[in-house]
Structure formats: C-alpha cells, structure tokens
Amino acid sequence: MIKFDNVQMVYPNGYVGLKDINLEIEQGEFVAIIGLSGAGKSTLIRCVNRMHDISSGTLMVNDTNVGKIKGKEIRAFRRQIGMIFQSFNLITRATVLKNVMISSVPELPWWRRVFGIFPEDVKVTALESLDNVGILDKAFVRVDQLSGGQQQRVALARTLASHPEVILADEPVAALDPVTAKTVMGDFKRINKDLNISVLINIHHVDLALEYADRVIGIRQGQIVYDGPSKDVTEDVLSTIYDGDKKGE
C-alpha cells in the first residue's frame, strides 16, 4: 500500500509543489494522475520513490517510511519500484536483451555489465519480461532500430525484470502516436491485472486515463481536487481539475 498522510513538498526555492496530500493506494490498483501542466503530477509520483524529498507529513510504501530512509536503504527501496519515463531512458546502442539485463541486476560486478556476461537466470528473467510485453522477437535487435512504442515496451520489460511491486510512469505515452499509445497503455493494464503490480501513471490524455485506469486522481496547484473511480469522472469533475485556475483569475 502507498499512503500519504498530510504530505507537503516544498522545492528548495520555496515553491510549494504539494499541499496537504492524503491518499491511500492499495496493492494492485491502476491509478491515473491528471491535471494541468505544472499542477504537481510529476512531483507527486517522484515523492513515492524518493526522487524528491517530502518536507512534512508521512509517506509510507508498504512498511517503508519513505521520508526517513537514507543512503543504501534508498537504493534498495527504489529496486522495488519501477520507473518509466517519457524518454524511455534506454542504452540505444545496446541490444534489447542487454538493456533489460543490465538494469535488472545492479548488484552484479561491473565487469559482467561491461562485457555483457550475465548469469543464466538473469537472462531467463529478461526473456520472460520481454515475452510479457510482446517483444520477445526483438531480444537481439539494437534499441535504436526500434520504434518509439517498441522502445517503451523495452523500458517496461526492463522494469518488470526487477519484479517491482509498484510501477511509476511519468507521461509514458506522451511521445507516441495515438494507436501506439493505446497499445502501451494496454501493456500497463495487462501487467497490472496479471501480476498485481500497482501502476501510477501521470498522463495528459484524459481519454486514455479514463479508458485504462480504474481510479483517477486530479491535481490542481499541488492539491488533490478529485479522487475517485474513472467511471465517475464527469464534465464537472474535469472542469474542477482543468478550469479551476481560470475561475480564480
């Protein structure tokens, strides 16, 4: 479970990124976070894996008090949490398989990673992860020869290989065409349901959020202004999330 208790996040320059966040996400939920550009969507998900430090309140991920962990504990904690970015963050000159294997075993000696010598079980896990997202046939292809959608699937497979309990995705389909975006959202959904991995996605496409996520969290100026089932997101809810700033002008 992910639990925010009165969380505030203030950037070093004094800008308040998150205010009074209270939130509980059960294991296995598929949650889309929507809101205007600059509302605080990235800030929220980046607090979950401690890419950002919270300033006050408590943030728990299962038994981990995220604000309290330090150094090595943070690195160990992050391994339970997959992170997917809009830009894929892959090594484009390496093969798909090598990309998945390298990041799934950060504790392996450096020379194994440099020379690409991986234990058999690591290879099997990587191949299974590629199979899970439907790109097993691309295992030996260099990443720079793949389409954007295929690269995002490699990023997803790389995350799966470390058996995360939670996947955070920051605008994972923003760089993809509408058809490919749906395919990738479908991958997230399948992984969420089949493997019971919690998925938190920041997304600008409201239609995709409503189609694929079970729950929607709407953020405006660092605060939650809607939290409920996707099916209950009405025009009124959307105007609270997206037009609220205009009303105050």
Ligand SMILES: Nc1ncnc2c1ncn2[C@@H]1O[C@H](COP(=O)(O)OP(=O)(O)OP(=O)(O)O)[C@@H](O)[C@H]1O
């Ligand atoms: N390092 C920083 N220092 C100060 N303010 C920041 C910093 N990073 C982000 N912000 C501010 O925090 C607010 C929330 O940013 P965040 O990136 O979370 O928004 P977002 O909803 O994800 O936007 P987008 O959809 O454009 O990615 C913005 O107003 C942004 O300018």
